Amino acid sequence: MKFILNIWRQKGPAEKGRFVTYEAQDVSPDMSFLEMLDVVNQQLTLKGEEPVAFEYDCREGICGSCSLVINGMPHGPERGITACQLYMRRFSDGATITIEPWRARAFPIIKDLVVDRGALDRVMQAGGYISVHTGGAVDGNVLLIGKDRAEIAMDAASCIGCGACVAACKNASAMLFVAAKVSHLASLPQGEPERSRRAKAMVAAMDREGFGTCGNQYECEAVCPKSISVRFIAMLNREFLKATVAEPGPQAERPSDPHAESH
């Protein structure tokens, strides 16, 4: 198969980017999208040109590293998968494919198609955890959790933090990501003690990072590789309202950076 690729090239965070057209020759329909890019990069390297920088890790749809907007859709035209699980047979031979990075103020471009998603990590640091005293492992089945609750928590926990929700949102809002994290922990007894603080702190952190606000268009759900439901956004809104009304408490203060030493 043959493709014409319009790829966003940008040398560095401060440089001006532009689209460059490449031709991908001899592509097997069984190649994944990333393998196709590997082939293109191989050819570029042989020609002595700079290969296209793109992010990947597991290549099996569980790490959340790949971050390509393919023909205007994060992770490409298929639903419920990441870009690495997308195969070239999905495209017609000779098609023109536009490849762009995630675009959001909170995700500055590092190079070409690679963006810095540290903003999501900082939102997690603000409250996406439970505080427990470490010690001996807890016995199994000490905390019994109903099947329905476990399912809800698991659905939310399937978020791999890729940021496609932000990329798809008209407003570059991270609500689905934050909603998944907050709902996951709020559904379980382990997350119960800190749920109010967590909802407020994570929403405050989300705002601080410069994400937009949710417009309830549900594009995020449609592109999420784990098909996480926007119901969790309603749950987050409820958590936040409950936290504000029932336990006004202090407005979430800026948490101390737990990784301050490492950077």
Next chain:
Amino acid sequence: MIRFFGHILTSVGSKVLVALSGLALAGFVVFHMLGNLQLFEGPEALNTYAAFLRDMPILLWTARVGLLGIAGLHIGLAVRLAVLNRRARPVGYAVREYRRASLSSRTMAVTGSLLLLFILFHLLHLTAGWVDTSFPDRLDLRGHRDVFGKVVHAFQNPLFVAVYLAGQAVLGLHLSHALSSSLQTLGVEHPLLDRLFRGAGPLVAVLVVVGNAAIILAVAFGLVRA
């Protein structure tokens, strides 16, 4: 109090207030439509109803000032959120494909702005009477202001019919995303009832538009005459 304002300034806090004020305004729009349907009962019913609303100055002005305040809050916060949203994506996509987002959800800022213009026009036209001075304020046989005559006179003019029908289209588009979206923002969600919540917006929007358009068209086509 400082804490309270702190929460309003968060994205979710602002959205909740936009949703609540929007629901209040939508509630007014629904009752406004239902009240105006009395046009079909004839001049007496509509003029008596109008007089009933005007006869209680305290209630009238509380409602007017309240609605103005709510609308101001709604617009102010919505503009603030829109500015934040624009800032969140300084560089847009070259290619953009939507999967879920409805036309109505994508045009909320545009329809909201147009709606504001339409409401201002409507107030200047039928409430203040500055737009069209060709119809003199007069009293009907019972001594009530002749609202019925004024409405009929207005919609016999094709220009006003066009403007008001366009206004209804904009109102319908805005409402159809607004109501369901408000419920989501207020955290109303249920595995079984979600379909109802998602359908509530378009349903109410259609009812309001059909009700209002019926009044306009009935007069325009001469089914209701003075």
